[in-house]
Amino acid sequence: NAGVTQTPKFQVLKTGQSMTLQCAQDMNHEYMSWYRQDPGMGLRLIHYSVGAGITDQGEVPNGYNVSRSTTEDFPLRLLSAAPSQTSVYFCASSYSFPQGGNSPLHFGNGTRLTVT
Amino acid sequence: KNQVEQSPQSLIILEGKNCTLQCNYTVSPFSNLRWYKQDTGRGPVSLTIMTFSENTKSNGRYTATLDADTKQSSLHITASQLSDSASYICVVTILNFNKFYFGSGTKLNVKP
Numbered sequence: 001n002a003g004v005t006q007t008p009k010f011q012v013l014k015t016g017q018s019m020t021l022q023c024a025q026d027m028n029h030e031y032m033s034w035y036r037q038d039p040g041m042g043l044r045l046i047h048y049s050v051g052a053g054i055t056d057q058g059e060v061p062n063g064y065n066v067s068r069s070t071t072e073d074f075p076l077r078l079l080s081a082a083p084s085q086t087s088v089y090f091c092a093s094s095y096s097f098p099q100g101g102n103s104p105l106h107f108g109n110g111t112r113l114t115v116t
Numbered sequence: 117k118n119q120v121e122q123s124p125q126s127l128i129i130l131e132g133k134n135c136t137l138q139c140n141y142t143v144s145p146f147s148n149l150r151w152y153k154q155d156t157g158r159g160p161v162s163l164t165i166m167t168f169s170e171n172t173k174s175n176g177r178y179t180a181t182l183d184a185d186t187k188q189s190s191l192h193i194t195a196s197q198l199s200d201s202a203s204y205i206c207v208v209t210i211l212n213f214n215k216f217y218f219g220s221g222t223k224l225n226v227k228p
Contacts, residue, residue, distance in 0.1 A: 004159070031214070042120065042205070042218035043160075050214060058215065090159050097214050102148060102167065105207075105216065107159030 002026050006091050006108035013081040013115045021076040021111050023091030029106070031094040032074040033058070034066065036087040037110075043090065049074055050097055081115045088112050119143070120208050122219035130227055133196055137222045139189040139206030150207040151180050151191045154221070160205055163191070196226045 007022045025032065033048035035058075045058030049068040063085060065077040074093075078085060089111045095103035120141045129135050141149070148167045152160035164173045164180040166189070172181045177194045193200055206219040 033216075035218075040220060042220040043216075044218075045215055048214065056214075092159070102165050104150070104162035104165060105152075105160075107161070109157070109159045 004091055004093055004106050004108035006089075006111050008111060009109070010112050011114070013078070013113065015081060015083060015115060017081050019078050019081065021078075021089055021091075021113075023074045023076065023108060024072050025074075025091075025093040025106070026072065027093065027095070027106065028071060029093035029095050030071065031097050032068065033092050033105075034064070034074070034076045035090045035092065036060065036085075037090060038087050046076065046089075078113075083115045086113060086115045120206055120217050120219040122204075122206050122222050124222060125220075126223040126225070128225045128227060129196055131196060131198055135193050135196060135224065137191045137193075137204050137224070139191070139219055141187050141189070141206070141208045141217070141219075143208045143210050143217050145211045146184060146187070147209040147211045149180075149182055149189050150209075150216075151178070151189075152205040152207060154203045154205060156202070163204075193224075196224075198226050198228060200224060201226045 004025045030051045034046040035043040047066040049055045092105045092107045094105045123138045150165045151163040154160040166182045168184040179192045182189045203221040203223045205221045208217045
């Protein structure tokens with residue numbers, strides 16, 4: 001099992017550009033989620049999905065879109081990059097849903113994004 | 117507001133020593149509490165998961181405790197090793213919401 005795979009590992013964008021961060025998992029997990037991690041702050045939830053075709057917003061969804069057409073893939077789209085979106089982005093998946101579930105959350109190794 | 121607070125923010129200890137990291141939470145209604153280890157440049161990795169009925173759970177040299185009445189948890193690391201240098205993140209879930217609540221982490225530096 002590869003676990004959770006994120007690509008690219010590093011990316012530099014200019015303000016206003018768009019891009020897609022890729023996330024794929026091979027564990028047949030229903031729950032998938034995207035987080036951003038900024039210095040001195042906890043991981044913040046951007047969007048999440050509880051299954052193919054179902055997505056919902058997290059704490060900081062503005063400027064980001066997601067879709068879940070398959071169980072395996074959960075791409076994150078930056079619509080028009082801004083310097084405030086400079087961050088490390090993590091994708092994570094879990095066998096069970098957070099509410100009442102005891103399965104661990106599996107993380108990818110992150111995408112380090114810089115917007116100039 | 118649901119919050120997870122961790123202390124200290126950072127900690128330096130000598131190799132072989134023990135240490136304890138703290139996590140206080142206000143999220144409700146509580147479902148479970150997790151501790152994760154995050155090495156520099158990597159994603160977090162799960163150490164322990166505890167429900168409200170569990171007081172303690174161990175994973176090798178890592179022992180987590182939970183007091184659901186006071187809403188406090190601790191992570192005790194025994195006989196620290198250089199490889200324990202990492203950030204340790206406390207995560208809480210609640211019963212009626214499909215989200216994880218993350219603390220900002222404690223950065224541990226184990227020196228030889």
